[in-house]
Amino acid sequence: MFAVVKIAGQQFKVQQGQNLYVPHLSGKAGDTVEFSDVLLANSGDAISVGADVKVKVKAEIVKEVQGDKVIAFKMKRRKGFRKKHGHRTLYTQIKVTDIA
Structure with missing residues (x-):
């Protein structure tokens, strides 16, 4: 059995027992969502x-992780303008426990 779930504006195909990384969800490790x-x-x-569809998907939060570092670099040549910003996006690892 599988289901397609919308989580934080993105669609994920999930099966029972599957681990996946989704955009950051509020909660601590061990919480159920x-x-x-x-x-x-x-x-x-x-x-x-x-x-x-009359199905609900239950999952358990495993841990929170950070994605790879992304650098946004802007420069205008011959003007002396250089700007460098970086960030790491937060993700939450979840384990699907039940599709019912």
């Missing part, structure tokens, strides 16, 4: 889409 915005659900040979 529930995603009710399910776009598609497949159980065996039956597929439900859109408003017909």
Whole structure:
């Protein structure tokens, strides 16, 4: 059984027991989160889409991690203008515990 879930504006295909990295969610490691915005659900040979979906996905927060460093560098030649900014995006690792 799998489901397509919308988390923080992005769609993820999830299965029970799967680990995945999603954009930052509030909560600590060990907390349970529930995603009710399910776009598609497949159980065996039956597929439900859109408003017909009555499934909720439960997951457990494993840990929070930072992504790779991204550098935004701006420069105007011959003007002496140089600006360098960097950031690391926060992600949350979750483990899908139940699709019901």
